[in-house]
Amino acid sequence: xxxxxxxxxxxxxxxxxxxxxxxxxxxxxxxxxxxxxxxxxxxxxxxxxxxxxxxxxxxxxxxxxxxxxxxxxxxxxxxxxxxxxxxxxxxxxxxxxxxxxxxxxxxxxxxxxxxxx
Amino acid sequence: xxxxxxxxxxxxxxxxxxxxxxxxxxxxxxxxxxxxxxxxxxxxxxxxxxxxxxxxxxxxxxxxxxxxxxxxxxxxxxxxxxxxxxxxxxxxxxxxxxxxxxxxxxx
Numbered sequence: 001x002x003x004x005x006x007x008x009x010x011x012x013x014x015x016x017x018x019x020x021x022x023x024x025x026x027x028x029x030x031x032x033x034x035x036x037x038x039x040x041x042x043x044x045x046x047x048x049x050x051x052x053x054x055x056x057x058x059x060x061x062x063x064x065x066x067x068x069x070x071x072x073x074x075x076x077x078x079x080x081x082x083x084x085x086x087x088x089x090x091x092x093x094x095x096x097x098x099x100x101x102x103x104x105x106x107x108x109x110x111x112x113x114x115x116x117x
Numbered sequence: 118x119x120x121x122x123x124x125x126x127x128x129x130x131x132x133x134x135x136x137x138x139x140x141x142x143x144x145x146x147x148x149x150x151x152x153x154x155x156x157x158x159x160x161x162x163x164x165x166x167x168x169x170x171x172x173x174x175x176x177x178x179x180x181x182x183x184x185x186x187x188x189x190x191x192x193x194x195x196x197x198x199x200x201x202x203x204x205x206x207x208x209x210x211x212x213x214x215x216x217x218x219x220x221x222x223x224x
Contacts, residue, residue, distance in 0.1 A: 035213070037161075045153075045161065045204055047213040059211045095160055101208065103151040103166030105173070110160060 009111030022096030140205035
């Protein structure tokens with residue numbers, strides 16, 4: 001069974017940092033590009049970052065560029081998102097997602113990040 | 118950035134009826150469009166990829182069509198479990214973008 005399990009969310013003050021993790025199992029993690037997608041409370045989906053299977057290609061949405069860093073460790077079947085300089089508008093449920101390039105079949109259950117003083 | 122505009126925002130229908138959801142792109146995305154279903158408190162689920170291909174395990178009542186800038190997701194006969202929010206998403210360009218969603222609610 002394919003599983004993606006996010007962790008690391010929580011309450012953080014504006015300007016603070018958090019590191020999200022996504023543990024993968026049930027599929028060959030090292031074969032797939034992975035993304036982070038977030039959803040603010042009551043809002044739609046927003047793609048924020050992508051990393052290729054070998055980490056050679058990385059993309060960010062403008063909304064997080066320069067503040068967030070995506071990485072992965074294929075030996076540990078894990079995906080990461082380092083989030084710095086957090087703002088109130090970064091408050092959201094963060095999902096890791098992946099699968100074939102044509103569509104993301106694999107999604108985690110999400111982890112909530114709340115940025116508030 | 119490619120903007121995806123979904124319509125209508127809300128679709129009020131009864132079980133057994135047909136649902137037709139639209140997604141329009143601000144520029145051509147060829148057939149590089151996917152549809153996702155999301156229920157409250159759950160992660161999105163891939164329904165359709167590359168405009169018209171059903172993902173694994175997706176019932177045949179879900180179908181997708183279109184190319185270029187205009188796309189449609191059709192649910193031929195609504196089942197109770199189909200009432201949810203549906204998003205389109207393009208993979209033609211970076212950044213990947215989603216539509217704002219269409220909520221299919223029970224009338």
